[in-house]
């Protein structure tokens with residue numbers, strides 16, 4: 399299987415796509431064509447456990463990786479999750495299911511891919527024949543950074559540096575990153591919001607001079623951001639697994655179509671659902687859920703992607719994003735895989751902050767996707783209602799998805815299609831906000847929030863958050879965008 403750039407020009411192997419992260423012209427790597435999973439294969443996968451299902455999906459894209467290696471990598475990655483099943487499906491109500499993707503080492507769905515990415519990257523380097531040390535640069539809106547740090551810490555031949563917006567992440571997220579252990583890790587706060595942070599990292603990747611300087615030092619850049627295909631591929635697997643779990647538990651018949659609602663920021667998670675559909679998974683509609691930063695909602699309603707708007711800080715910080723990088727892969731598909739048009743649109747986005755797709759493209763996208771959003775009050779309401787009605791507690795990001803799903807149910811009362819809502823973080827990762835939503839109580843301290851949330855819900859507190867309080871802070875630097883590369887050089891020297 400080969401991978402091509404959304405902006406044309408390159409055609410590379412899967413290993414290359416993962417090692418490189420981004421194509422030379424700034425485009426994103428996409429599979430040359432979507433591999434198929436037949437109904438016979440789906441039936442075979444029914445009896446498999448999660449790592450086996452994941453390895454099977456990965457092998458479809460990464461055919462130059464050996465099957466045994468992929469399987470054992472999946473086994474050790476998902477052994478790091480608490481509770482046995484890395485992606486359990488919880489039945490909430492008739493036809494509504496919660497796909498919990500937060501039982502990994504950092505309590506957010508990013509772990510589903512980032513526990514596996516170090517293997518995919520290291521093995522990719524072997525396949526490609528790269529000898530240099532790899533420097534992984536990550537821009538994070540909160541959860542990716544920690545998950546990448548955990549995934550890569552103390553890996554041989556790899557260093558990792560994470561950049562987060564100085565005042566754009568939750569206290570808990572910041573503490574998780576600043577206390578990170580490992581001899582090959584570095585964490586830096588960037589003055590600005592997530593988009594500033596992501597742009598600064600993109601600029602380092604695109605800067606020929608910087609790359610040359612690093613290569614002379616024996617260092618090659620790679621990315622662990624959700625634009626890396628190595629992040630996307632493991633995410634496709636849990637959509638298959640959720641579907642198979644619904645069939646196994648007789649909630650649906652094999653072949654029956656289902657819907658997913660996905661809390662969305664950079665468009666990586668929901669794009670993986672679309673890839674699963676393209677591979678043959680019986681998915682009917684995908685509901686894209688945003689918070690008050692409703693740029694994607696507007697895009698799905700109007701076909702105009704316009705970043706010229708206020709950036710709003712919310713209680714679902716991992717969705718506080720105006721430039722959803724992975725959307726490029728979607729508009730590439732719906733343009734009829736037109737690389738020139740995609741490149742032109744991305745240039746337009748860069749120069750004017752805006753682009754527009756055609757009415758025909760929007761009509762085809764709307765056959766599968768719709769976008770909804772949730773204000774702060776609305777997600778609190780949705781979290782509260784579900785907690786009171788069913789006893790189920792969800793985090794603030796999932797709260798936005800719940801609100802959007804409920805809107806869909808209200809508008810489509812006769813629709814009997816089963817709905818899976820993707821749960822992206824542990825409620826304990828945002829303890830004060832979740833406590834407020836389910837009890838109305840305000841506490842100032844995160845750890846008090848955890849204690850009270852536990853008292854109110856009796857949910858087990860994840861180990862990784864429990865012991866955070868006593869860890870020393872190792873990283874406290876905060877940098878102007880223009881100083882980031884100097885800090886990178888400082889780290890690799």
Ligand SMILES: *Cc1c(COP(=O)(O)O)cnc(C)c1O
Nearest residue numbers: 541663664665666667716822823
């Ligand atoms: C990253 C993240 C999201 C957004 O996922 P994308 O793939 O960027 O769309 C949503 N919720 C949580 C908790 C996250 O960490």
